[in-house]
Amino acid sequence: MTDNGGQRHPWWRGLHESVHGADTELWPEGLLEVVPAGFDGAYAKFCDLYPEQQVQLQLLYGASQRAFERRTRVSGRVAVVRVLGNALSDPRLADAKPNEHLTLYLDEEIADLKGRLAQDGATAVSRGLNIGLTIGSAASLALLAVPVLWGVGLLGALGVTLNCTNRWSLLGAFVCGGVGAFGAVLSVLVRLRGSADQLVRRKTDGREGLVVPGQMARTMRHEGVYRVFVGWILALAVYFLLSGGIMPVFEPPATTTEICPAAGSPGSAALGTEFWGFWCAVGFVAGFNERWAFGILSRDSTRRAGKST
Structure with missing residues (x-):
């Protein structure tokens, strides 16, 4: 325009x-x-x-x-x-x-200018990461809304019929994955609070001016989107492992067979609240797993930062 x-x-x-x-x-x-x-x-x-x-x-x-x-x-x-x-x-x-005094003046001004430009690079990295996380979160909402609102209708149009337990299982998977995506967003934000300067040093390999700040912003925008989908995948993996009984670490407070009515069982819609709460908590913890956000920062720089505090 x-x-x-x-x-x-x-x-x-x-x-x-x-x-x-x-x-x-x-x-x-x-x-x-x-x-x-x-x-x-x-x-x-x-x-x-x-x-x-x-x-x-x-x-x-x-x-x-x-x-x-x-x-x-x-x-x-x-x-x-x-x-x-x-x-x-x-x-x-x-x-x-x-002259020593003129040299001192020049060195002080140069140090101040370097600080301004370093802050500009940190702004580029932080803004790129935040925009990437925002884009990934918006995409997660779309991925969550489509199956929840129109998934059954779309499958019905394809001739696939889902019973009550199938619906609860699929919706549980999507809700768990969606909450895991937001858990990953929060994990990244908490992990990287005040760490933009470490990201700048990592992206530039410690050499100032090697990468243009605009390029760093684009790189971190892509990484932000990637981190959101890592949360999706991790939460879905945990959901299928636990719900399928492959890793019986936790016992869900309610199963789909207990929620849905069947022959000889009236079912309990009230258990649906416990079902959603349990899998939302599992998805959030899975997405918030610090190991998946840890890779953005180098281990050495993180350890040095921890020792200096």
Whole structure:
């Protein structure tokens, strides 16, 4: 959707940037291009006296143009230009050797800029994961609603007839799986609270700037959807293992044969509440299993984080 100028509507552009990040700079700039007019000689001396800081500012200026959020791109570039301007106009740049106070100023500003960009990468990872979990949860609701509301009718149209026990068994499986999906969502959210920086380090292999934040957001969005379906599969597996009697670990408080009326048995609809409650609890615990959310974080980083607290 575009307006008369051929540009996206502001609300659509804002939604696109929240999900995918700011648009890529087609013509990125270098640090040399933002040197104030008349300061070419000062910049050359700055490169000679402070080569490490010059390289860091160059890298940060490039990283600012790849930031996930547009405001981070703007603020990062403005900050680099301001720091460079302050350094080039500082009278201590005329010294024959690097000045310790100017070096300290540059190092502090560089550390602050790195912190801003690291936070931008953590925002990209967290937002991508949250969106992926939301998409997976919406898909889970659809998967749960279709069989519950229209499953019997669809099977009937195919000529498949279900008796009372079949209906309760199938609905129990879908409800258990759906609750397991939401258990997996909660497990991931609890496990990753405050751990976005560890995810950034893992995705970039510890090297800052190796992966563009927008790419990290897309990767984590896919992983969020994947985690929801892991909860589905795990909960269904536990349901079939327990309900089929393969692993008699727990005895369900009510079975489908006890709920449904049969010859010589009036059945008990009241037991249906216990049936739903039991399998919902089993599905949630199965989906919440920490081992399935544990793989998002590396074991080493998690253990180090645990020791430091």
